[in-house]
Amino acid sequence: MKITFHGAAQKVTGSKHLILTEDKKILLDCGMHQGFWKEAYELNKEFPFNPKEIDAVILSHAHIDHSGLLPKLVKEGFSGKIYTSTGTAELLEPLLLDSASVQKEDFEYYSKLAIFDETIEVLEPLYEESHVRKMLKLIITKKREDAFEIFEDIKVTFFNAGHILGSCQILLESENKKLGFTGDLGSRNRKILNDPVPIPNADFFITEATYGNRLHERKHLTREDLAKVINDTYSRRGRVIIPSFALERTQEILYDLHRLYNQKKVPRIPVFVDSPLATDFTKIFSNHLHEFDKETHDFFVDKGQNPFTFRNVTHTKSVYESKKLNKYQKPCIVIAGSGMCEAGRVKHHLRHGLENKRNTVLIVGYQAEYTLGRELVDGKKQVKIFGDIVNIKASIESISGYSAHGDRDDLIANIESTNEVKSVAIVHADPPQATGLKENLEQKHKDLNILIPKPGDTIEI
Ligand SMILES: [Zn+2]
Incomplete structure (x- = not known):
């Protein structure tokens, strides 16, 4: 099994990890890059892979930096299934319809301004409402902690990530390998949501690290x-x-x-x-x-x-x-x-x-x-x-106590609760946060192989 880190590598948006098995291409999340509008647009306008070749998508949660390019994936020829939880599926509809509508309004507004000022750059919407509606039809919802087979020898199980409504950690099993992915992880003892449920076993673990080097205070x-x-x-x-x-x-x-x-x-x-x-x-x-x-x-x-x-x-x-x-x-x-x-x-x-x-x-x-x-x-x-x-x-x-992301101790406890982990890839983090988590993990677990992949890096597990 190979993994290519196409987004949220050494940054906190655009989550997109491509899994290659012997004969299938599976995408974990299909997030939009956010940040400076022009820079983000450049990253969003072209996929670093062919959407037509993707066989399925597994979506961890609804946040736009994890789901926001799904309609574009469909617009460019993806026609497989999108597996996610019921909560996530329900949130996606208003979220992505709003995104399509904001892009359309921006396009119309700047197009009018550009008539009088040719220095104004007008950016085409990445997708339209019709693509969102087409995408929503491809969603298959699954319950947490109930393994399901998406293709022969590719099995998936969702576990509660405690991050937002519907959020899941993902376990993908294929070719006798077990790959764990946090999506985004919430903190323990958070209000409203149940605590994250660790993935029981994984050889290779992809963890987010938004607050990989920070401890939340005064919860x-x-x-x-x-x-x-x-x-x-x-x-x-x-x-x-x-x-x-x-x-x-x-x-x-x-x-x-x-x-x-x-x-x-x-x-x-x-x-x-x-x-x-x-x-x-x-x-x-x-x-x-x-x-x-x-x-x-x-x-x-x-x-x-x-x-x-x-x-x-x-x-x-x-x-x-x-x-x-x-x-x-x-x-x-x-x-x-x-x-x-x-x-x-x-x-x-x-x-x-x-x-x-x-x-x-x-x-x-x-x-x-x-x-x-x-x-x-x-x-x-x-x-x-x-x-x-x-x-x-x-x-x-x-008030800083409201955070949907776990802190360093939450992230480490989550990895420690998963058995058999040999390697960890740290994603979804600015470099100081990723490095901080790496150093802390290395101190506690000397035999763990820890990497912070760059965008486009591929590894074999
Ligand atoms: Zn999130």
């Missing part, structure tokens, strides 16, 4: 931190604006708010979820309550409550409803995307809310360099939004 304090921010802002009669990723993070915030309201730790002020995509995902989460952990069952599900829905939550749908929120004068909480404040409705809320010293902007996710979210975290006094200079008078707060 248990996140909800208390959230309560403090809400209470402080309420005492000033302001609003809390939370830029949030639509998938997983928004549902985590809703879950925490629901717990805080039930425990009367914060005043019952209105919560507006101003993101149609987050609303779609929240509905899907509500259909999967059985998948969530004991604590979620104890606090909500067993009492007949939905963790993500409560009396004072309103999901705004239309742009009109969204704009009306700017006129709302009383204390409230607004959750809106995008998570790094680069696009979406949150930019309007920031444009209107940042200049008011009663308000708080609460950052709950990673903010990449050169994003508006990063400028806020870095303490800039002024930012530019829609061409306007905005003076920042609102409080800017961050």
Whole structure:
């Protein structure tokens, strides 16, 4: 069996690993590269393999850096099956339809601008809605911990990765070899989701290492931190604006708010979820309550409550409803995307809310360099939004305890819980994180062969 690392090699996006058996080509994930738009587009526009020759795809989870090029794979001739979990399959539909629609809108917007300014570069959409719909028809869903054969002598088993709803670690068995792949791994004792389930045995293990050299802090304090921010802002009669990723993070915030309201730790002020995509995902989460952990069952599900829905939550749908929120004068909480404040409705809320010293902007996710979210975290006094200079008078707060990725100890414990591992390939990590995990693993397990593959590297196992 051969593995070629075509994406997420020494970086954190574009997850794509090609497995070659004697007569089949299987793709583990088909993620989109993200980052600087032009650079990412160059990496996304051509596959480093022929999509027509791929026999099947096995998908670990829905995040776009793992699933985002599936419609393009289909557009370019892939016609095999895509194996994944039910949760992932349900999330893919709104996620990738939204991606197709954003690409179309961008294309139309920049095409118009380019009529008057020929220096503006217009990028063709990578795929359209029709390709997403065609791709969705190829999905076969499978339960976790139930081995299934995808071809003769190629067997696959999914294990819970505890990262987002539906996320799986993957075990692929063929030619007497066992290959394990984390996809993305969540941390242990995380809220809502059950803990990751280790793959029982694997000779070769591909592990993510987003936080391969970091230990998460203060996990248990996140909800208390959230309560403090809400209470402080309420005492000033302001609003809390939370830029949030639509998938997983928004549902985590809703879950925490629901717990805080039930425990009367914060005043019952209105919560507006101003993101149609987050609303779609929240509905899907509500259909999967059985998948969530004991604590979620104890606090909500067993009492007949939905963790993500409560009396004072309103999901705004239309742009009109969204704009009306700017006129709302009383204390409230607004959750809106995008998570790094680069696009979406949150930019309007920031444009209107940042200049008011009663308000708080609460950052709950990673903010990449050169994003508006990063400028806020870095303490800039002024930012530019829609061409306007905005003076920042609102409080800017961050809570770092919300993370969908496990830390170094979670990653090492996951590998240690898998028996018979002889070699580990570290992917999905910036170089310092990958190197940190490698050094830590080497210290503890001297006989382990550990590599950090470069893009395009092939190894035989
Ligand atoms: Zn992920």
